[in-house]
Amino acid sequence: MEIKKGIAVSPGLAIAPALVLDAQEFRITQRRVNPSDVPHELELLQKAIVGSIGEINLLRAQVAQKHGEETARIFDFHLGILNDPLVRSRMEQALAEQNFSAAYAVSMEMRRHVRDFLEINDQYFSERVKDVYDVERRLLRHLVGGRKEGLSRLKSEAIVVAHDLTPSQTASLDRTHVLAFATDAGGLTGHTAIVARALGIPAVVGLNDITADASPGDIIVVDGNRGVVILDPDEHTLEEVRQQQEEHIRVVQNLSEFRSLPTITRDDYRVNLLGNIEFPNEVTECIANGAEGIGLYRTEFLYLSREREPTEEEHYEAYVNVLEMAGERPVIIRTLDLGADKFTQARTREPERNPFLGCRSIRFCLRHLNIFKRQLRAILRASVKGNPSIMFPLITQLTELRQAKMILHDVMEDLEEEGIKFRRDIPIGVMIETPAAAIKAATLGREVDFFSIGTNDLIQYTLAVDRGNERVASLYTSTDPAVLRLIRHVIRQANRLKIGVSLCGEMAGQPEYALLLMGMGLKKFSMNHRAIPEIKQIIRSTTIEQAKNVARQAMRLETDWQILNYLLEETRKVLPGFSCSSGH
Ligand code: PEP
Numbered sequence: 001m002e003i004k005k006g007i008a009v010s011p012g013l014a015i016a017p018a019l020v021l022d023a024q025e026f027r028i029t030q031r032r033v034n035p036s037d038v039p040h041e042l043e044l045l046q047k048a049i050v051g052s053i054g055e056i057n058l059l060r061a062q063v064a065q066k067h068g069e070e071t072a073r074i075f076d077f078h079l080g081i082l083n084d085p086l087v088r089s090r091m092e093q094a095l096a097e098q099n100f101s102a103a104y105a106v107s108m109e110m111r112r113h114v115r116d117f118l119e120i121n122d123q124y125f126s127e128r129v130k131d132v133y134d135v136e137r138r139l140l141r142h143l144v145g146g147r148k149e150g151l152s153r154l155k156s157e158a159i160v161v162a163h164d165l166t167p168s169q170t171a172s173l174d175r176t177h178v179l180a181f182a183t184d185a186g187g188l189t190g191h192t193a194i195v196a197r198a199l200g201i202p203a204v205v206g207l208n209d210i211t212a213d214a215s216p217g218d219i220i221v222v223d224g225n226r227g228v229v230i231l232d233p234d235e236h237t238l239e240e241v242r243q244q245q246e247e248h249i250r251v252v253q254n255l256s257e258f259r260s261l262p263t264i265t266r267d268d269y270r271v272n273l274l275g276n277i278e279f280p281n282e283v284t285e286c287i288a289n290g291a292e293g294i295g296l297y298r299t300e301f302l303y304l305s306r307e308r309e310p311t312e313e314e315h316y317e318a319y320v321n322v323l324e325m326a327g328e329r330p331v332i333i334r335t336l337d338l339g340a341d342k343f344t345q346a347r348t349r350e351p352e353r354n355p356f357l358g359c360r361s362i363r364f365c366l367r368h369l370n371i372f373k374r375q376l377r378a379i380l381r382a383s384v385k386g387n388p389s390i391m392f393p394l395i396t397q398l399t400e401l402r403q404a405k406m407i408l409h410d411v412m413e414d415l416e417e418e419g420i421k422f423r424r425d426i427p428i429g430v431m432i433e434t435p436a437a438a439i440k441a442a443t444l445g446r447e448v449d450f451f452s453i454g455t456n457d458l459i460q461y462t463l464a465v466d467r468g469n470e471r472v473a474s475l476y477t478s479t480d481p482a483v484l485r486l487i488r489h490v491i492r493q494a495n496r497l498k499i500g501v502s503l504c505g506e507m508a509g510q511p512e513y514a515l516l517l518m519g520m521g522l523k524k525f526s527m528n529h530r531a532i533p534e535i536k537q538i539i540r541s542t543t544i545e546q547a548k549n550v551a552r553q554a555m556r557l558e559t560d561w562q563i564l565n566y567l568l569e570e571t572r573k574v575l576p577g578f579s580c581s582s583g584h
């Protein structure tokens with residue numbers, strides 16, 4: 001049994017066989033063949049080895065010719081593995097004695113190699129791990145390349161173990177069979193984590209080398225509450241996990257009583273809780289969990305389900321759908337926030353070197369006016385069906401906001417000329433997700449109807465920490481005094497200008513920040529709908545005076561840890577049974 005610690009990004013516990021994906025997403029499940037098929041599998045293995053050696057020899061010759069013999073030597077290591085009689089005989093044994101498929105035998109042997117190398121704890125051998133994966137991929141391409149299967153069509157329950165998953169892969173996971181996932185890479189507010197929470201898939205990310213440690217087909221446990229993965233658990237541990245699963249279900253059920261209660265403090269101070277959505281069908285779940293509207297609709301997820309640009313009609317249908325499901329409730333439609341870790345990188349011919357600081361979000365839209373206008377037309381056409389607002393993401397400059405509004409007005413004029421009805425008074429807002437925007441809140445605020453504070457990005461840009469990079473995950477902290485001062489400043493400016501202000505980053509749904517944010521004057525929280533009942537429970541258990549006091553005290557502290565510990569303590573005073581599960 002081995003316990004690995006990562007970052008808890010989506011709550012819940014699961015026990016199932018591991019489905020380990022290699023970098024090219026080959027699914028290598030533990031598969032046995034009929035004894036009569038063993039000779040055939042041996043033949044396939046032999047062919048894969050010979051084919052791989054042929055390819056590498058060719059590559060080696062080409063590289064030697066172009067870059068010299070010295071450079072070409074890197075392939076000698078690959079050839080060494082493939083020609084190693086011990087490696088071959090172990091794979092053959094796995095076939096002959098255990099009747100494993102050739103693909104599984106390859107995968108098992110290569111992973112054993114990786115583990116051995118990592119155990120040596122020497123830089124030379126650690127660097128060779130990538131070469132072993134390379135050899136594995138090459139062999140698997142010969143063996144299963146032609147029948148690569150999607151994750152959306154599994155036949156039995158599994159826990160997906162991968163180096164990383166893109167938000168779109170996560171969204172297309174087959175929910176009936178994929179019980180959880182665990183990845184080497186990732187952080188708490190990366191979009192893969194956000195999608196996992198939206199779909200309710202327990203997940204742990206940032207485990208560094210889980211793909212090397214987990215063997216395909218072996219039973220593993222993913223504990224998305226504590227950020228732990230257990231490999232090869234013993235019977236006693238499994239029993240404990242089953243009890244924790246039951247306890248988790250009980251906690252969620254108990255919280256459900258809060259869904260329909262009003263969100264007011266003990267001294268009658270009213271707060272609005274809204275839902276964040278990525279897909280239209282989440283509206284129903286948001287409402288069921290007590291959301292009073294949609295505070296963030298991440299429309300760029302429309303790009304997920306298709307390889308091409310959505311048409312205006314496809315945009316329109318999605319918006320009408322959301323607005324009709326929401327009824328009278330407000331819906332904030334955020335215009336496309338493409339770029340960075342969302343899709344465009346994979347689709348561009350030349351990926352950007354630094355995409356989080358590149359042409360993402362509103363910058364992308366202002367340079368691709370056809371895409372932007374198509375979306376704005378669809379939103380405006382749908383606007384008569386409900387109560388929408390438009391929100392522009394990643395505004396850092398006033399001129400960007402003015403340009404975006406100008407384009408919106410152009411689109412309004414076009415619609416007017418065409419005689420198409422829309423809501424001319426549709427409220428316009430901006431996301432505050434960079435220090436620049438936060439500091440200029442007073443200026444931006446004069447030209448919009450509302451702000452929404454996007455702390456996921458605000459934290460990464462304030463602290464210069466990539467929100468999806470597990471190596472710096474410990475530096476990504478919501479309670480850094482710089483981050484908190486920016487948030488407080490934005491709330492104060494909005495309240496002074498009497499415009500709306502909400503917070504729609506992941507912080508809004510993390511219970512330990514509820515008192516602080518409310519005490520800073522925030523009245524609208526928008527979050528993953530599953531978090532609503534617990535946040536409501538906290539708000540209903542406190543008073544606004546208590547929350548203001550917590551905010552005052554917290555802002556006097558000097559370090560993120562002091563502030564976090566203080567907030568955890570104060571939250572426990574309000575909710576005695578509270579145990580923090582959000583990645584700390
Ligand atoms: C944010 O940055 O806080 C936010 C809500 O937007 P996203 O997570 O989609 O970048």
Ligand code: MG
Nearest residue numbers: 433454456457
């Ligand atoms: Mg953002």
